Structures are given as structure tokens and as C-alpha cells.
Amino acid sequence: MFKHFTVFLLLPLISFLLSTSSHGADLQSPRYRMEVSDIDINLKQQLSFYTIESRFGPNWQDFYELQGYIVKSPPDSLKVSLSQNLINLGEIKPTKGFTNATSLTLLESPKKGYQAYIIQLYPLKNAKGDIISASECADNRQKCNISLAKPWISNTAYGFGYNQSGPNSPSDFKNSTYFRPLPNENRGDFPNFLYSSAGKNVSEQTKIIFKVNPPDFLAGTFETVVNFIVLPNY
């Protein structure tokens, strides 16, 4: 019995050790199909040049040779509106916050969609050079920054900031008490992302609420310029 068992165990083991595994290349499966005209095993450099027909479509190569250029322009447009370009935050009243809003609406989107951004050109200032600086929010010691909104309710937290509401707004704007300071172009900041769309042909609106809470020693005319940037997706 033991002899038979040993034979039955050794034979497959020897067979396994001596056999050479060979696998044919499976060039077809339910997920892949490789079609190759020539295979050069010694090819050192991968060929990666194609013609403009692979991007612009067939039969354009002759036209390109003749004219010297091809232009492809999708038949769509970019249409935006801003409800008001002058946002009045009232006369300076120390320790009393004042808000006002404008709405950016994308009325017609290119097929590939678009992105909207916001940036302040310079801080809120008067002709003498006095500045109402960017808000730090600082309610319950939670400071906001240009990337993260925090609650701003306290009247002793001075500054200038914005709140955003609407579909696709960044999730840190939890409600109307959450604010961020604006990025500043003069300081070299990048514009803040507002929202984007993947190309749905639906009118989309975002509301921007500006808030100012000035310190008590300031008076007069204060202004700043805010740039709403709308770019198509490439």
C-alpha cells in the first residue's frame, strides 16, 4: 500500500519538475482584442507619430497640405450674466456688519463645460490708503482662510469676506454664516474656484454674498474690484 502511494505521489512530482511550462499568448479575450500588422521584436523606440486626421477626422491631410492650416470650432457659445456689477455695502458703521450680494449665472455652456473663479484685485481701501483687511472669521477661534470657510457672526471680528451658495458650491460653505476671505491678485494668490460644470445645458446660478465689518476708527469711501473669471473647459 505504501509502495503504491509513493509511486502515485512521485510520478506527478517528477512530471511537474521536468515539464516546461508553455503558454500561447492569448491575444483575444472578452475584454481585449489586439490587432497588430507587424511585430518588430528588436524595435527599440516606440512609434508615436500620427497625422492630424486622427484628431480632426479623415480626409483632412490633403486640405492641410493645400491650405497650410485646419480650424476646428465647435458650434457653441459661452453666455454669462452677473446680476449687479456694483455691490453697495453701505456707509461705514463700526462693529456692524453689512452684507450685499450678486449672482453669477451661466446661461449657456459649451459642450465640454466651463469653470468659474473669483479673485479680488486689491484689498478694500480708501483714497488715503486705509485698508479693511481680509476677514479671519475667528468665531470660537475657528479661523477661515481663502480655501476654507468658517462661521463669521461676531461683530468684533473685523474684515471683509464672501459667502457662496448655489448648486456645486464648495462644501465648506455650510450655510449663510460661513465666509472666506477673497484671494488677492496683488499678493500673487490664484483665483478661488467657484464652481464648474461638465457641460449640461442648464442655466446654473451661484450667489456670492459680500460682507464687511469695519473697525471703529475708519470712515469714508472704501472700494475694491472683484473679478469673476469664466473659462471654458479645454
Add this chain to the structure above:
Amino acid sequence: MKNVIKYFLISFICVTCFMLHVTWVNAEELKLELIPSSIEIAAKPNSSINLQYALTNKGDPLVVKIEVLPFEIKDSTGQVVLGNRLEGLIGFTIDSQDSRSEPMLLKTNEIKRFTLGIQVPEGLPEQDYYYSLVIVTNPPPIPEGIVSVRAKITLASHLLITISSNGQIQIKPKITLFEPRSQFNLKIGNATVHFFDSSSSIPIVLLVDNTGKNLIQAEGMIAEKGFLTGVKKYEVKSQTILAESQRLLIVDSASANKLTNQLTNNSLVLKGFHIGLYDVSASVNSGKGTPGVYGKTFFIALPFKLLLVLILIIFISVFLYKRFKK
């Protein structure tokens, strides 16, 4: 008569004071349309191209300026940054004038049609060049006596220019990252095993590099194969990857609409109940007749939460049984 004169004087003084104190502030509505929204060009060196644009003002009268600026890619989510000034060898003119127009007044419902001229010099290096035709509105005047925010709009139409003397372009995609984003993973040798709970959503990331000198239009498919689900396929619709850059390819619009400034986006989120081993594969190409690149990953889904609840129930049951038995 005296009363009439008195009331007249009082009214006159009040109105005068009011008129002198208040600075009339008129907020205007801005409504602009720019056609076309973007243009793709392939051109030989030493060529000259004219493009037609139309800018329509459907809001209140405003002053606009038109100029051409370069743009750069900011990150792999498709965000770009406009440059501050035009540089480089390609020349631009607006209505045969400079590349930056003078400020012009656009009345309500006025359509401004203009021609953008592009001059490609001889000997320009054959690669891609990216610009934007930019429309900038003037902010309103400063109102006196108040705190105000003066808003302006910058609207852009991209120009994606490929320079090639013989019509040849480079198509060199490469999958840089294709894997599930898991909180729990185990490294075994060179492989990383990703674990998910059976009821969790499975986020998948597909990052593709374009290592060539010309942009590509990447498209393809992600396939999920599992024990219970069989094969599910998700189409990756055509997305542009600019030259020498990276792009996170998006599959479903739900992920696309949650774009943020950080790379927290996912290409695809697999929803539903998963159990066992799942193979996920990606195939990306740049159109018919172009090379494809492939990626493969896998993950394991187990009902961890359910098991934990069952263990807790068993433990509590045994504990209560022993206690009551005493």
C-alpha cells in the same frame, strides 16, 4: 402767502441737501455672450490664419477690452490659470490692430464682430501652444461715501494651436495611476491589496499622462468584473489632455460636478453591494487607429461592518445567557 414761501424754502433746502449728500449709484446687470467658446487649430510654420468671433452684450451698456493671453494648466483636474501678458513668437492681431484692443463701449443688444489674426512665423518649434482670447469688462466708477465692491467679468475662449510642418502629431498617453482609493490596504511585496466594506462606495482613480508634444483626446472604457456582478463597463468619454500634462479622466457626471481645488475627485465611484475579489481594468486610446494604453487593478470587498455587528450580537448574547444562567 408767507406759509407758502416758508414751505417752499423748507422743501428746496431739504431737496438740495439730499441731492448734495447722495451719490447716485447705479448697479448694472452684465450679460455677455461669446462665440465660439474655443477653437482648435493645426497649422504649418509660416502661415496666417483669420478667425471670426462675435461678442454680444445683452445687459446694460458696458465698456469691454479684448486681448490674447497665454494660459497654463494648474492641476490634473482641468483647471487653468490665465497668464498676465502675451509672450512668445506667435503674433496676434485684433481687427488688424494690436493684440490688445482699446476699451470699447457696447450698447445693449449690440453685437461686436471682430477678426483675430494669427501669424505663425517660419521656423517655430513644432509643438503645441495654448492661448485664450479674453474679454474683460470695465468695473463701474467708484461711488462716494460708501463701501462698495465693483465687479467685472473676464470671459475667455481657448485657442489650442498645434504647429506641424507635415501634419504629423505625437500621441503618447500613459496611465500613471489606476487604483481604488481605499482607507485600508495591505502591501504584499510589490502589490497593494485594497479592502472595502461590502456596502461602501468604491472610488476609482484614473490618471493619464500625455508625454507627447501635442494634445490628445483621451477616451476609453473602465470594466469591473466581480464574483456576483459579472462584467460591468463604464464609458470614458473623450477628454482633452494637453501636451506634457496629466489629467484625471472622469467617467460619471456626479464625480465631475464635485470638482474642487484639491485632487479629491474620483474618476468613477462604484456603488452597490460588493463581495469578494474584483478585477478593474482600464483601456484608454486617442481615437481610431491610435495606440491604446491599459491598466489593471483589483480590490477585495468583505462585509466587515456586518461581521462586526454579528460578533457583537453573539458576544452580547453569550454574555446575557451566562448571566441569566447563574
